[in-house]
Amino acid sequence: MVAVVTAFSRVAEPESQCIARALRRRDSEFIGRMVSRYHYRLFRYLVYWTSNREHAEDLVQETWLRVLERAGQYNGRLRFEPWLFSIARNLAIDHLRKQQTATARHRMCPEDEAGLNLPAPDFESPFFAAARSEDAKRIAAALGALEPIYREALLLRFQEELSLAEIAQVAGAPISTVSSRIHRGLSMLQATLGGGADAA
Amino acid sequence: MPLENHERARFLLHRSLVEGISLEDRHWLDAHVGQCAECGRYADLSARAVRALDWFALELDPAAALRVENVVRSRAEGMRSAEAHAKSLWIGTGVAIFLTFTGSAVTWRPLAWLASQWNLPSRVWQIVFAAFWFLPSLLLALLPLFRRRLLGEDSDSKGQTV
Numbered sequence: 001m002v003a004v005v006t007a008f009s010r011v012a013e014p015e016s017q018c019i020a021r022a023l024r025r026r027d028s029e030f031i032g033r034m035v036s037r038y039h040y041r042l043f044r045y046l047v048y049w050t051s052n053r054e055h056a057e058d059l060v061q062e063t064w065l066r067v068l069e070r071a072g073q074y075n076g077r078l079r080f081e082p083w084l085f086s087i088a089r090n091l092a093i094d095h096l097r098k099q100q101t102a103t104a105r106h107r108m109c110p111e112d113e114a115g116l117n118l119p120a121p122d123f124e125s126p127f128f129a130a131a132r133s134e135d136a137k138r139i140a141a142a143l144g145a146l147e148p149i150y151r152e153a154l155l156l157r158f159q160e161e162l163s164l165a166e167i168a169q170v171a172g173a174p175i176s177t178v179s180s181r182i183h184r185g186l187s188m189l190q191a192t193l194g195g196g197a198d199a200a
Numbered sequence: 201m202p203l204e205n206h207e208r209a210r211f212l213l214h215r216s217l218v219e220g221i222s223l224e225d226r227h228w229l230d231a232h233v234g235q236c237a238e239c240g241r242y243a244d245l246s247a248r249a250v251r252a253l254d255w256f257a258l259e260l261d262p263a264a265a266l267r268v269e270n271v272v273r274s275r276a277e278g279m280r281s282a283e284a285h286a287k288s289l290w291i292g293t294g295v296a297i298f299l300t301f302t303g304s305a306v307t308w309r310p311l312a313w314l315a316s317q318w319n320l321p322s323r324v325w326q327i328v329f330a331a332f333w334f335l336p337s338l339l340l341a342l343l344p345l346f347r348r349r350l351l352g353e354d355s356d357s358k359g360q361t362v
Contacts (some may be wrong), residue, residue: 026280032273039265044258057264064272068279139252157218158250164219182218189249190242 020076023067035064041081041160042088048151049092051144059095063088082166085156089170096148142192150185157182205232209239213246289344296341304334 022030042063046056066087067074074083143151149171156167168175212229215221221229233240308329315325 026276026283028273028276028280031276032269035269035272036265039268040258040260043260044256047258053258057261057268061268061271064268065275068272068275139249140256154253158253179218183214186214186217186246186249189252190245193245193248193252194241 014076016078016080017076019080020071020074023071023074026068026071031064031068038081038084042084044159045085045152045155046088046092048143048155049089049148050095051148055095059088059091062091066091078169079166081160082162082169085160085162085170086172089152092148138192139189142189146185146188150181150188153178153181154185154189206236206239209233209236210242213239213243217246217250293341293345297338300334300337300341303337304329307333 018030019034021027022034039060042060043056046059046063047053050056050059063084067084070087074080146154152171153167156162156170157164162170164175164178167178171178171181173181209229209232212221212225213233216226216229233243311325311329312322315322
């Protein structure tokens with residue numbers, strides 16, 4: 001009976017708690033499956049930040065190693081994705097800061113990432129190559145003009161489908177800021193699509 | 201049509217995409233967008249912008265994905281074995297310290313008796329006891345904890361090559 005109850009509680013256990021337990025136990029099998037499962041999403045998120053496939057691939061690995069180091073900080077009460085993305089975000093920002101010292105081409109980033117100068121995005125590569133339609137190609141060009149924080153907000157809301165509160169957790173920003181970032185990002189994309197439609 | 205209706209429509213359109221709106225607002229918005237060409241176009245552009253984001257499909261390098269998975273697995277296994285080693289080390293140290301104290305307590309009385317038989321001053325035999333029994337066994341008990349530092353190794357697995 002006890003075994004049945006235990007087995008049932010295991011089945012009913014939220015996924016986030018399974019992940020937290022596996023991370024604490026350094027369950028390499030489970031962690032390997034998680035790496036595989038989240039690889040594309042993490043890679044896409046980091047491409048949105050860095051605009052560079054190679055850097056994103058390196059950062060995916062760094063993110064998982066950081067996840068292992070900080071496994072004790074994840075208690076499984078909240079969803080895993082925001083925690084994972086917030087680690088990836090910090091690494092991406094560190095990476096961009098390092099890049100900033102090596103490049104003269106940069107722009108000031110607004111809002112609360114004050115002082116973080118981001119490199120001019122190289123949008124010929126990852127996004128344009130990934131655009132599957134005319135609209136997407138126009139959007140790819142528009143994304144190139146957006147600061148990474150706006151791209152991030154759009155990605156997390158519309159592709160990762162995180163709630164505003166979860167995006168705020170990832171970005172370390174108030175919900176109102178996140179909402180305005182999404183609004184601004186969407187407005188720029190709309191303007192691009194509208195311009196393209198007008199031109200056509 | 202009053203200007204504030206268009207502003208409200210755009211506000212609700214944004215809100216419906218970002219966090220959702222009430223049924224009542226949805227009905228109002230649908231009715232307005234149905235009547236207003238400009239707001240209808242704005243709604244269409246919003247929907248197209250969101251849909252276009254979905255159409256990005258980045259190509260993954262399967263070899264890179266596998267490489268990351270292997271590196272992370274191997275690091276997880278390394279950390280697990282390092283943690284198991286550290287755990288056993290702490291347990292062993294705890295047991296050794298316990299035995300040092302209990303052993304010292306057990307030996308104390310016979311040594312005191314011997315010292316009294318040989319007329320040794322208590323201060324002398326107590327110093328001898330501390331120097332040749334208690335302190336060496338305590339140091340031996342603690343030695344494994346400092347082994348890595350003494351050998352110049354990293355105390356954690358961060359330095360492992362992956």
